[in-house]
Amino acid sequence: MPIAVQDELNVYESAEARFETAAAKLGLEQGLYYYMKYPEREVTVYIPVSLDTGGIAVFTGYRVVHSTVRGPSKGGIRFAPNVSLDEVRALAAWMTWKCAVVNIPFGGAKGGVICDPAKLSKSELERVTRRYTASLSDFLGPERDIPAPDIGTNDQIMAWVMDTYSMHVRQATTAVVTGKPLDLGGSLGRKEATGRGLMICCNKAVAKLGMKREGCRVIIQGFGNVGSEASLLMHQAGYKIVAAADVNGGLYNERGIDAAKLYDWVHGQQRSLPEFPGGEKLTAREILFRPCDILVPAATENQITSENAHRVDCRILCEGANGPTTAYADPIIEKKGIFVIPDILGNAGGVTVSYLEWVQDRQGFFWREREVNEHLEEVMEHSFDEVVRYAETHRVGNRIAAYIVAIDRVARALKLRGFYA
Numbered sequence: 001m002p003i004a005v006q007d008e009l010n011v012y013e014s015a016e017a018r019f020e021t022a023a024a025k026l027g028l029e030q031g032l033y034y035y036m037k038y039p040e041r042e043v044t045v046y047i048p049v050s051l052d053t054g055g056i057a058v059f060t061g062y063r064v065v066h067s068t069v070r071g072p073s074k075g076g077i078r079f080a081p082n083v084s085l086d087e088v089r090a091l092a093a094w095m096t097w098k099c100a101v102v103n104i105p106f107g108g109a110k111g112g113v114i115c116d117p118a119k120l121s122k123s124e125l126e127r128v129t130r131r132y133t134a135s136l137s138d139f140l141g142p143e144r145d146i147p148a149p150d151i152g153t154n155d156q157i158m159a160w161v162m163d164t165y166s167m168h169v170r171q172a173t174t175a176v177v178t179g180k181p182l183d184l185g186g187s188l189g190r191k192e193a194t195g196r197g198l199m200i201c202c203n204k205a206v207a208k209l210g211m212k213r214e215g216c217r218v219i220i221q222g223f224g225n226v227g228s229e230a231s232l233l234m235h236q237a238g239y240k241i242v243a244a245a246d247v248n249g250g251l252y253n254e255r256g257i258d259a260a261k262l263y264d265w266v267h268g269q270q271r272s273l274p275e276f277p278g279g280e281k282l283t284a285r286e287i288l289f290r291p292c293d294i295l296v297p298a299a300t301e302n303q304i305t306s307e308n309a310h311r312v313d314c315r316i317l318c319e320g321a322n323g324p325t326t327a328y329a330d331p332i333i334e335k336k337g338i339f340v341i342p343d344i345l346g347n348a349g350g351v352t353v354s355y356l357e358w359v360q361d362r363q364g365f366f367w368r369e370r371e372v373n374e375h376l377e378e379v380m381e382h383s384f385d386e387v388v389r390y391a392e393t394h395r396v397g398n399r400i401a402a403y404i405v406a407i408d409r410v411a412r413a414l415k416l417r418g419f420y421a
């Protein structure tokens, strides 16, 4: 059990615990350990925004750059009421390790604003986004720090980020942000990329464990960008989606749910997920404990904890969300013999296609969707193989193997660069 964790539900402590375990196994020298442990920069901004009702509200925003050792920092912006500096710190570090696991030339960062986007009008949301971007404009840039969407943000918000930054630097700069609309330098395949990356990892795991894809029972928690795209793609590929959930609740049907119809129900018709006909209603938490072959937590952090990990009943745990499993839950999951596809590998399809979007913006030449998907598949398959090979050769779990592959890559870049004094 990791000693470093005082508060199991503090995601920063959970992230640190894994880093420390991996760094110790790697024999990372002390100077490098401290350099990689702490972020390079943490910025807090207070954003005054005029409300539609006439008053002014001041929102708190953060941007943490964990590392620029391997390239400009990359990481999403989260708009949610429970955003905290510790959460943004953890997410920024995970971005460093994620980019390094899949070997794309970025460091890691993350941003967040404490707000509830559901309670803001579209114009208030635009003003929050623009003022947040303006406050950070000295730090952002295609060669510096490149945001993307995360929980509570979307392609429209990325378009406002791009426009605000471009107005400040007096030139149109599409490559300053990824996850943009297709009409504004976005990439084909980006919307589906994280879900597709998850499916590619599941395909590899299923083959490795000698299982059959057809009829393989899948449970997906979260039906936003990651969860709904993963459900749709996996349904189309022959997997059987037996349960799905969003913040409103869950739905279970052991005979399988038509994920294409559910996708249309939620995103097309804007109806509530648990009201979808043909399934047993459950809470979003309960679906995690129904028996299945593949469990995909793709909603939010701290879903699988030391309190409930013993109830997880799957062969493969494929993490779509960042940090869905706490560090205390790791040994329980490992003891059950569950094959873990850790978040920094499983959900790396999103940042991989963000990288491809950035490349296309910078070269001013855009690829067909097939080409984007081929690149993604190659990156994900290769990274999966590297992590699993390391885990098997060094007799560590897949999660620690992924951290070690990543930390080692950052350490090598750091040694080559040396320390500028």
Ligand code: NAD
Residues within 6 Å of the ligand: 149, 150, 151, 152, 153, 194, 221, 222, 223, 224, 225, 226, 227, 245, 246, 247, 248, 284, 285, 298, 299, 300, 301, 320, 321, 322, 323, 347, 348, 350, 351
């Ligand atoms: P999103 O805002 O599009 O969707 C989040 C989904 O989770 C929604 O369906 C929401 O209803 C549901 N949800 C929220 N709280 C819940 C709860 N307590 N129980 C059940 N469902 C709940 O966000 P997203 O972009 O899909 O991101 C989901 C997760 O994936 C986050 O952890 C995010 O950091 C991670 N992630 C996203 C991307 C990406 O490309 N969008 C890439 C890598 C990782």
